[in-house]
Amino acid sequence: MENLILKLKKQIIDALNLEDMEPDEIETDEALFDDGLGLDSIDALELIVLTEKNYGIKIEDPKDGKKIFYSVKTLAEFIKKHKTN
């Protein structure tokens, strides 16, 4: 889980162009959207692509994203639960 969390943080920084940010600056439990990292709706869509591209998990309804992408921790738990291979 720790490895997955670190990997995810790196992937998020890369996919969302969070330049000048280091993985340990993203709090694992902290909200990614709104008050947290200040991500927006396009970032949420980009995270859907990230999840599918890197972990083969499709999120059909963007509304589900709210819970899944709440924090790095919720995303890691979602991936762990749904990853098939």
Place this chain on the structure above:
Amino acid sequence: MVYISSHNIISSIGFNTYDNLENIRKNISGIKLSEDKKLSPEAVFVSLISDEKINKKFAKISNLTENYTKYEKLLILSINNALKNSDIDILSPETVFIFSTTKGNINLLEKENIGKFNINRLKLWKSSEIISEFFGKKENILTISNACISGSLAIITAQRLIKAKRYKNAVIAGADILSEFTLSGFQAFKAVSEGACKPFDKNRTGMTPGEGAATVILTSEKSKSNKSGIIISGGASSNDANHISGPSRTGEELALTIKSALKESNLSAEEIDFISGHGTATLFNDETESKALELAGLQNVPVSGTKGYIGHTFGATGIIETIVAEEAIKNSEIYKTAGFENIGVSGKINIQKKYKKAGINTAVKTASGFGGCNAALVLKKETFQESENKLNISSNFNILKKITVKNGDVTINDIIDYKTEEPNNTKFSQIAKSIYKNYKIKYPKFYKMDNLSKLGFLAAEILLKNTSVLSKYKPEEIAVILSNESSSLDTDAKYQETINDRNNYFPSPGVFVYTLANIMTGEICIRHKIKGENAVFITENYDKKFIFDYISILFADHKAKVSISGRIDYSFPDGNYFTELYLIECKK
């Protein structure tokens, strides 16, 4: 007066205005489920015009079918048909051609199309030139690419140029074709409807992408061809300054735009009989549009939308729906909004459920698009509440400041302010970062922008620094009028890479959103809370004289009091970049 003299609509339900309207009256939609794998890996509801039909029609006017792309053929057919009912001299220097499109020949970026046509055909100014040349027209050609308001904005621009006596006639033609590019992008945005789109409906799930072309001919002279006497009496554009892909939460910016177009027309909201709406059927756009219509005082006026019949035709839609407004006035009729059953928006509006006959003297056409842009047009019978605002244009502006960004160096009023220390071949993204740091800018969203937006953002940042315009003027009094050569092609090519391989097919919404030239306008407006007039012109050469003249017309027409204007170009395919921005203030 600016008369509508003639027009044409080409869509999935017809090759001229008459056939399109006949089908709308009969409630026939052109939206179908496409299983064409080339267009989309998954089946999708779209509104298409078949190549076969286009080529058959084209063969009747030219034997050079192979020389033109689908996009170009659609526009040639549309202009050709509109000219049949018009007596204007198109080759005269008093006639301007104005094209509107979002993506032009974008399908030429696809692997299988590379080499079929010169790469220059991807340039929007180039395709406009080629289409104009078909008619023997070589000069006085403009191209506007401003997302989904492009068509409306092209008509507004023509109306202004005619009103200011720069031209007597204008041929305004807009089109877009559907390609994997556009479709995959809107799918990545989860914005495509599950079935045919349902504008303003409770159960709407998104838009239906469509193909189309349309032409409107405007003229200052009344003649046989415009005996119906319907005029474009006002027009305005604006920016939400909210988000590059999400519209305003309140609708107040579009409402102000409508009010500005009404004021120019000397009409009140109570005098409006009909609204030809934008109604894309996306969750957010319809919601915002409904709020804006209510805020503008148009809550009781019947609204019709065409997108349930022919989908969203992007660069053509503003022209098509302006023609629909003109036909509603001319034929005394109001069209059904296909797909609409139960109201699903919070603004109080009157969506038309059925076709009906009704006397109509006046109409409003609304439009909104990515980059936060809005536009509104007013049409009326010339005999209704006669009056005309004359424009008094003399040297009516002062240049407050000038910025250039070139080869990594920044100049302010032609004096070098920042000299890059980066070696010659440094990537622009690195240079942009150095400039950003040098000017101590704090705006993390900067890193998410594409090259073109970064360029515009940095120049506007330095331009507005230590000036008082943002506090001196209201947001809606500040215009952003820009031009460039390559539109967003640098980013378009990057987006194409995300969809080139079907085994590694991950269309990126974060890249797609920047595949419109006017996103740079949106970024500047969001950053500085600017809500005034918007436009992006695509021209081969830097058309400074035209830009300055356009601004003086805006000032004389009371559409702006200050403007951020000039050239912002990130050149494709060579990656050269150049920005020259002026801060221009209207003289008291």
